Amino acid sequence: MAELADPSVLVDPANWTCPAPLRDQPIVVMGHGGGGTLSAELVEQVFTPAYGNATLAALGDSAVLDLGGARLAFSTDSYVVRPLFFPGGSLGDLAVNGTVNDLAMSGARPAHLSAAFVLEEGVEVAVVERIARALGQAAEAAGVTVVTGDTKVVEAGHGDGVYVTTAGIGLVPDGVDIRPQRARPGDAVIVSGPIGLHGVAIMSVREGLDFGVEVASDTAPLADLVAAVLAATADVHVLRDPTRGGLAASLNEIARASGTGVRLRERDVPVPEAVANACGFLGLDPLYVANEGRLVAFVPRPAADEVLAAMRAHPRGAGAVIVGECVAEHPGMVVVSTGLGGTRVVDMPLGEQLPRIC
Amino acid sequence: MAELADPSVLVDPANWTCPAPLRDQPIVVMGHGGGGTLSAELVEQVFTPAYGNATLAALGDSAVLDLGGARLAFSTDSYVVRPLFFPGGSLGDLAVNGTVNDLAMSGARPAHLSAAFVLEEGVEVAVVERIARALGQAAEAAGVTVVTGDTKVVEAGHGDGVYVTTAGIGLVPDGVDIRPQRARPGDAVIVSGPIGLHGVAIMSVREGLDFGVEVASDTAPLADLVAAVLAATADVHVLRDPTRGGLAASLNEIARASGTGVRLRERDVPVPEAVANACGFLGLDPLYVANEGRLVAFVPRPAADEVLAAMRAHPRGAGAVIVGECVAEHPGMVVVSTGLGGTRVVDMPLGEQLPRIC
Numbered sequence: 001m002a003e004l005a006d007p008s009v010l011v012d013p014a015n016w017t018c019p020a021p022l023r024d025q026p027i028v029v030m031g032h033g034g035g036g037t038l039s040a041e042l043v044e045q046v047f048t049p050a051y052g053n054a055t056l057a058a059l060g061d062s063a064v065l066d067l068g069g070a071r072l073a074f075s076t077d078s079y080v081v082r083p084l085f086f087p088g089g090s091l092g093d094l095a096v097n098g099t100v101n102d103l104a105m106s107g108a109r110p111a112h113l114s115a116a117f118v119l120e121e122g123v124e125v126a127v128v129e130r131i132a133r134a135l136g137q138a139a140e141a142a143g144v145t146v147v148t149g150d151t152k153v154v155e156a157g158h159g160d161g162v163y164v165t166t167a168g169i170g171l172v173p174d175g176v177d178i179r180p181q182r183a184r185p186g187d188a189v190i191v192s193g194p195i196g197l198h199g200v201a202i203m204s205v206r207e208g209l210d211f212g213v214e215v216a217s218d219t220a221p222l223a224d225l226v227a228a229v230l231a232a233t234a235d236v237h238v239l240r241d242p243t244r245g246g247l248a249a250s251l252n253e254i255a256r257a258s259g260t261g262v263r264l265r266e267r268d269v270p271v272p273e274a275v276a277n278a279c280g281f282l283g284l285d286p287l288y289v290a291n292e293g294r295l296v297a298f299v300p301r302p303a304a305d306e307v308l309a310a311m312r313a314h315p316r317g318a319g320a321v322i323v324g325e326c327v328a329e330h331p332g333m334v335v336v337s338t339g340l341g342g343t344r345v346v347d348m349p350l351g352e353q354l355p356r357i358c
Numbered sequence: 359m360a361e362l363a364d365p366s367v368l369v370d371p372a373n374w375t376c377p378a379p380l381r382d383q384p385i386v387v388m389g390h391g392g393g394g395t396l397s398a399e400l401v402e403q404v405f406t407p408a409y410g411n412a413t414l415a416a417l418g419d420s421a422v423l424d425l426g427g428a429r430l431a432f433s434t435d436s437y438v439v440r441p442l443f444f445p446g447g448s449l450g451d452l453a454v455n456g457t458v459n460d461l462a463m464s465g466a467r468p469a470h471l472s473a474a475f476v477l478e479e480g481v482e483v484a485v486v487e488r489i490a491r492a493l494g495q496a497a498e499a500a501g502v503t504v505v506t507g508d509t510k511v512v513e514a515g516h517g518d519g520v521y522v523t524t525a526g527i528g529l530v531p532d533g534v535d536i537r538p539q540r541a542r543p544g545d546a547v548i549v550s551g552p553i554g555l556h557g558v559a560i561m562s563v564r565e566g567l568d569f570g571v572e573v574a575s576d577t578a579p580l581a582d583l584v585a586a587v588l589a590a591t592a593d594v595h596v597l598r599d600p601t602r603g604g605l606a607a608s609l610n611e612i613a614r615a616s617g618t619g620v621r622l623r624e625r626d627v628p629v630p631e632a633v634a635n636a637c638g639f640l641g642l643d644p645l646y647v648a649n650e651g652r653l654v655a656f657v658p659r660p661a662a663d664e665v666l667a668a669m670r671a672h673p674r675g676a677g678a679v680i681v682g683e684c685v686a687e688h689p690g691m692v693v694v695s696t697g698l699g700g701t702r703v704v705d706m707p708l709g710e711q712l713p714r715i716c
Contacts, residue, residue, distance in 0.1 A: 026483055026484070027480055027482060028479060028481045028482075028483060028486065028511055029511070030511050030513065031511075032477065032509065033509055033510045033512075034511075039509060042483075042509055043507075046483065046487045046490050047473075047507060047509075050487065050491045050493065050494040051494045051497065051503070051507075053505065062506060063470070063472075065469075065470060067430070067469055067470070068426075068428030068429065068430070069426070069427050069428055070426030070427055070428040072425070072426070072428075072527070074470060074472060074506055074525075075472070076472035076506055076507065076523070077474060077508045078474040078475070078476050078508050078510045078523060080476060111423075112421070112423060112425070112432060114421075114434035115405075116434045116435060117436070118438060118476070118521055119386045119391065120386070121386060121388055122385055123385070124384060124385060124386075125384055125385065125404065128386065128400075132404050132408035132409070133408045135409070136408040136409045139409065145409070146409040147421035147432060148420060148434055149401075149405060150435045150523075151391055151400055151401070151405075152438045153386060153387070153388050153391030153713065154391075154714065155388065155713075155714075157515060158516075158517060158518040160516040163476055163521070165436060165474045165523035167432075167434055167474075167523075167525030169432060171425060356512065356513075
């Protein structure tokens with residue numbers, strides 16, 4: 001595991017304040033879709049006031065609802081990844097795994113998916129079929145069924161081949177209460193495996209770069225891994241899959257939602273050599289690179305070893321490690337201890353370093 | 359109420375066969391999104407084999423599922439209407455009403471929505487905000503809450519301002535079993551009000567046409583109307599909202615799913631004067647023009663008068679009329695008795711007459 005890219009600026013967390021939000025941005029820019037500060041502003045300033053309800057304001061990866069006596073998780077994502085096919089997966093895989101993982105991050109067992117396609121006039125039916133098959137196979141692998149769907153077509157020049165939006169529903173077991181607000185000082189921060197693979201896989205094909213070894217996306221369903229964790233301990237505070245904006249965005253969201261601080265140890269963050277090399281070459285920080293088959297868990301320190309053992313016994317969590325802890329200091333802020341004995345702030349990204357990663 | 363456009367071909371149903379499907383269409387064309395034969399082929403030849411499960415194959419407007427002891431309806435639609443704002447509504451209204459109506463057509467009480475936006479780089483944030491507010495207001499009017507969402511951004515030239523995909527969940531009351539397969543000879547066919555308004559409203563603004571009076575879309579939530587019908591009788595066989603492809607597409611789907619025939623009386627189909635004029639001018643048949651706030655109900659003839667009275671007592675069903683009946687003859691086929699004493703086949707449309715109507 002390589003070290004993270006060298007920090008260009010070392011900041012004392014005690015003297016640091018969050019940058020003011022970019023209010024009154026009049027035009028949508030690519031960064032609004034990046035899962036960082038701009039995305040959060042759009043949600044907080046446009047969508048939440050427009051819809052106005054407490055469930056949405058909770059801002060989890062999925063909503064948890066009581067309906068007809070059942071405790072349901074409900075989530076949606078649109079997938080606009082480019083290219084449609086990449087090492088390790090395709091739009092069809094992401095459209096399943098992204099949504100089932102959002103459900104799983106509330107502790108739910110994903111059950112059913114909807115799939116709505118927006119097709120661009122002129123795309124080959126064979127391409128649509130290939131994506132639909134990948135989606136069907138990914139659903140089977142994730143243990144969910146695609147039960148309803150829709151297709152719209154837009155004129156050539158108003159799409160990009162295929163966009164897919166999935167929504168998912170699942171059941172949250174009784175007693176499970178997993179959400180970003182529940183992070184507490186003393187929690188161990190566990191990452192389920194090496195980070196940065198999905199983002200680097202997309203970059204390598206999109207930019208035509210060769211990093212010596214082929215890097216494949218980590219796209220995978222995580223509900224079984226979550227079930228294994230919950231079988232090891234009922235005391236899981238937070239789960240999150242660090243997709244757009246990477247581990248940095250997920251940890252910042254958790255820190256802000258819970259009013260706690262997060263402290264990472266740089267040397268413990270699992271960055272594969274190929275990811276480190278690619279990031280060095282491209283000037284990126286692996287903490288900000290998207291993952292599609294990893295989760296970060298906050299669990300009380302006494303339960304951490306059991307959780308770690310349960311993860312490592314599962315194929316999707318074989319590389320699980322404790323990367324840091326939740327602290328009472330610098331609430332809402334994520335810092336990383338560097339190999340040099342310094343500390344740097346890991347801020348919320350403004351947008352994604354590479355748009356249309358998922 | 360004006361008569362329908364004069365049929366150009368009179369066909370004897372006894373000597374008529376369904377056109378062979380257009381297999382091996384190699385490229386997606388606009389008609390694949392039109393809700394007609396091309397859409398059905400895409401579902402039957404591409405999506406259903408790829409996902410392979412019985413719920414999807416039932417091809418209702420929504421899936422009905424047992425989950426955690428609850429009987430859930432689950433549905434999704436993408437909305438790519440152009441323009442974003444039109445007389446009577448906007449993309450935001452359609453994104454709510456279209457999905458809650460799909461739920462309501464299984465007899466469900468819609469409860470919660472997800473809303474996923476695909477934004478085109480460069481669109482004004484104020485436009486997004488206007489659509490989000492319309493969506494929030496429409497949700498409130500429909501009695502549902504928007505509980506989860508997503509935003510993606512695509513480069514300028516790969517979208518059309520704003521696309522929205524909503525998914526919805528609702529509860530199906532015990533004992534309710536409403537689906538296209540349940541149509542039976544002897545059922546009365548009831549339409550809840552005048553047809554063709556949504557399609558003509560979109561056409562008039564898109565083509566810059568002036569039909570003398572402004573035609574406003576009928577976009578509206580229909581769950582309350584459905585509840586009123588179900589309070590009048592438990593014996594409702596089929597409900598359908600005739601959106602893309604109009605009444606013609608919905609009736610053809612019902613006839614095929616149930617293996618029955620449908621016979622309409624042209625003079626009883628409620629076509630507003632302005633719709634008839636616009637259709638005459640544009641060479642369209644009102645039976646094929648989209649609606650967004652109407653439903654068609656199949657109920658046993660003995661219950662029809664009660665259902666009609668219940669509909670007429672509700673603002674959304676004030677113009678309800680019986681337009682025909684379900685018959686044992688010409689199974690899978692819809693025919694209309696013309697004012698001249700003749701009969702013509704109302705075939706499934708190939709695609710929508712005007713793309714991106716919803």
